[in-house]
Amino acid sequence: MQLNMVEAIGRALGQILEDDPSSVLMGEDIGVNGGVFRATVGLQQRFGDDRVVDTPLAEAGFVGAAIGMCLVGLHPIVEIQFDAFVYPALQQLFDHAGRFRWRTQGAYGLPMVIRLPYGGGTKAPELHSDSPETIFSHMPGLRVVIPSDPRSAGELLLAAAGCGDPVIFMEPKRMYRRGRYEVPEALLAGDLDKAVVVRDGSDLSLIAYGAMVEVAEGAADVLAQEGASVRVVDLRSIYPLDRDELLSAASETGRVVVVQEAPRHCGVAAEIAAMIQEEAADSMLAPTLRVTGMDMPFPLFQSEDEMLPSIPRVVATARAALNY
Amino acid sequence: MTEPSMTSPARPTVGAPGAQLLEGALTVLGDEPTSRVAHLLSLPQELPLALFSAMARLRAFDERAVILQRQGVIGTYPTYFGEEAVQAAGVLALSNEDWLFPTYRQTAAVTLRGCPPEVPLLMWRGHPGGWHDVMRYRVAPICVPIATNYPHAVGAAWGAKLKGEKVVALAFGGDGSTSAGEFHEACNLAAVVGAPVIFLVTNNQWAISTPISKQTRVTRLADKAAAYGMPGIRVDSFDVFACFEAVREAADRARAGLGPTLIEAVGYRLGPHGTADEPSMYRDQAQAGLWAAMEPLGRTEAALIEAGLADQQQLEQIRKSAAAALFDVADRLAATPLPPIEEIADSVHLRTPWSLSPERLHEPKWISNG
Known part of the structure; x- marks a missing residue:
């Protein structure tokens, strides 16, 4: 069936509620309203207000409550309305969610998912366009997953719900309604730890995730016209990184450019560049380069295209690596 | 029956520091002798001594922990001297099916659910064996960051309610x-969703060096409950029978579908914040001394003897055997092997990521092999 990303997420959530009687959706305005992005439309009608629960406007409180729910056998899937709204809940996620299994010497985990619509490119107000994946991937015990298209969104969400540990599931909201694509009627859980080569190539690898995969593919099209064979890798898992796929890309193409819309400092791109430097330096024909957002607050939206990596910026950086 | 040398179960006389603070707080031991004796005799036969024994075990743990800290067997330790009544009542007024969400100061509460005392002591020894079995005892891991355990309790209670338990x-x-x-x-x-949860807040007037007056302009913390639309109860924190009644009543309400309760257990922090704290730097210790007469074990002993439920010798024996159970605990702590860091790293995730695998915990091999 043809679905856009937000429809695929809604479909996956419906499937989770159907298959797992312990699953509970919670968040602000997700019930009758179906969420501000409409990801949960119709689910409260279908499953009742004990399974699809509207919460007060208090992220620390309801993320903390989700932790407690896990202890009595529920599997909460929490919607945070917008990226930056998760910041009040960081203490719950860092001090408790990520540490819980370790606090039980590995015996018990918290099977919870935090759904976090994130990122820029939607002409949104301040603090509605952040890309905070780095801070989650830096704190122990949290998995961080970012899909890039409708099918990966549905499949990875199912995998996140079944993984047994807390997952920060970041949804690139700029991709929510970026066209409908084929999604299987019955979704199967994807592989949570795997990057995917979305286009093979031998001269250079573009590593991207979320909304940046589309940008990387656009850049690869331009570079192909110039005769360069470019591999595009959709990272999907921010923590843990798919080390094998990344090192294969590095050693097989010898040139890597990483694209992220988050600020540059200590970003995912920096971690990938460091990994390649430590473990694949012998194969490299050029320094690993980055195309990133800037180390500043996400600008008010008239300037957001300056912040977001664009096809021309990626192409220019890739050329620098190809001509090094 | 009360021996003259013993602490009176009654509350301090007018003029003593507690009189004003405890005014209006639920009490059993502060009542007239006839009514407090009647109350104790109305309880299930085993309960008064069970409460005393629980307090004696908590006290023995606390005293032993302070000794072990001084001996260097464990690290810094947050003593709870004087809070035994609240803790014992909080645990014993609930069933073992109910969930507890302790902070670092209720570190031994889990021992009242059957966990060996060396487990929480290993925590303070910096050993991962200090993490108790959360599901077995239905006691969450001790919570270090302040107030962050409250939402967990709400979630557990709310979740149980959603499941119809x-x-x-x-x-x-x-x-x-x-x-x-x-x-x-x-x-x-909790109030919005009607979660069957109890917030048991000990108001001992001090948060390390910060007095309650610098914490809030509300003089009675229980009054805060009104802002949420739930009952707020004040109870004498040194009175184990009153604390038991307050928690039992809140639990009954919760089970009857009447939602959460805030209980303010009013008292005074008799000891320091922890072994690294020196209260004389910031408070008048003479004030704390005036409160010493409220020390809950002595008060409970006096009441039990007054009611004819136990004699001095029997109570001494309970205290002694609680202490004796911990005499050799240092040996047991020392005999617990420390797992290698690889094993600890393997406990963070269900499926351990490559970056936490034994061969990747440190620098890549080509570096560490020189």
Whole structure:
């Protein structure tokens, strides 16, 4: 069936509620309203207000409550309305969610998912366009997953719900309604730890995730016209990184450019560049380069295209690596 | 029957520091002798001594822990001297099916659910064996960051309610925690969804060196409950029977579908904040001395003897055997092997990522092999 990303997420959530009687959706305005992005439309009608629960406007409180729910056998899937709204809940996620299994010497985990619509490119107000994946991937015990298209969104969400540990599931909201694509009627859980080569190539690898995969593919099209064979890798898992796929890309193409819309400092791109430097330096024909957002607050939206990596910026950086 | 040398079970006389603070707080031991004796005799036969024994075990743990800290066997340790009544009542007034959410100050509460005392002591020894079995005892891991355990208790209680189970959750906390955002968010959420949860807040007037007057302008923390639309109960924190009644009543309400309760257990911090704290730097220790007469074990002993439920010798024996059970605990702690760091790294995730695998915990091999 043809679905856009937000429809695929809604479909996956419906499937989770159907298959797992312990699953509970919670968040602000997700019930009758179906969420501000409409990801949960119709689910409260279908499953009742004990399974699809509207919460007060208090992220620390309801993320903390989700932790407690896990202890009595529920599997909460929490919607945070917008990226930056998760910041009040960081203490719950860092001090408790990520540490819980370790606090039980590995015996018990918290099977919870935090759904976090994130990122820029939607002409949104301040603090509605952040890309905070780095801070989650830096704190122990949290998995961080970012899909890039409708099918990966549905499949990875199912995998996140079944993984047994807390997952920060970041949804690139700029991709929510970026066209409908084929999604299987019955979704199967994807592989949570795997990057995917979305286009093979031998001269250079573009590593991207979320909304940046589309940008990387656009850049690869331009570079192909110039005769360069470019591999595009959709990272999907921010923590843990798919080390094998990344090192294969590095050693097989010898040139890597990483694209992220988050600020540059200590970003995912920096971690990938460091990994390649430590473990694949012998194969490299050029320094690993980055195309990133800037180390500043996400600008008010008239300037957001300056912040977001664009096809021309990626192409220019890739050329620098190809001509090094 | 009360021996003259013994602490009176009654509350301090007028003019003593407690009189004003405890005014209006639920009490049993502060009542007239005839009514407090009647109350104790109305309880299930085993209960008064069970409460005393629980307190004696908590006291023995606390005293032993302080000794072990001085000996260097464990690290810094947050003593709870004087809080035994609240803790014992909080645990014993609930069933073993109910969930407890302790802070670092209720570190031994889990021992009242059958966990060996060396487990929480290993925690303070910096050993991962200090993490008790959460599901077995239905006691959450001790919570270090202030007030963040309140939402967990709400979630457990709310979750149980969604599942149709009659399970209650109780979160411990202190006066300082009521200033934190998560206290508010948890109380509000609990009341909105009718979660069967009990917030058991010990108001001992001090958050390390910060007095309650610098914490809040509300003189009675229980009054905060009104803002959430739930009952707020004040109880004498040194009175184990009153604390038991307060928690039992809150649990009954919760089980009857009447939602959360805030209990303010009023008292005074008799000891330091922890082994690294020196209260004489910031408070008048003479004031604390005036409160010493309220020390809960002595008060309970006096009441039990007054009611004819035990004699001095029997109570001494309970205290002695509680202490004796811990005499050799240092040996048991020392005999617990430390797992290698690879094993600890393997406990973070269900499926351990490559970066935490034994061969990747440190620098890549080509570096470490020189």
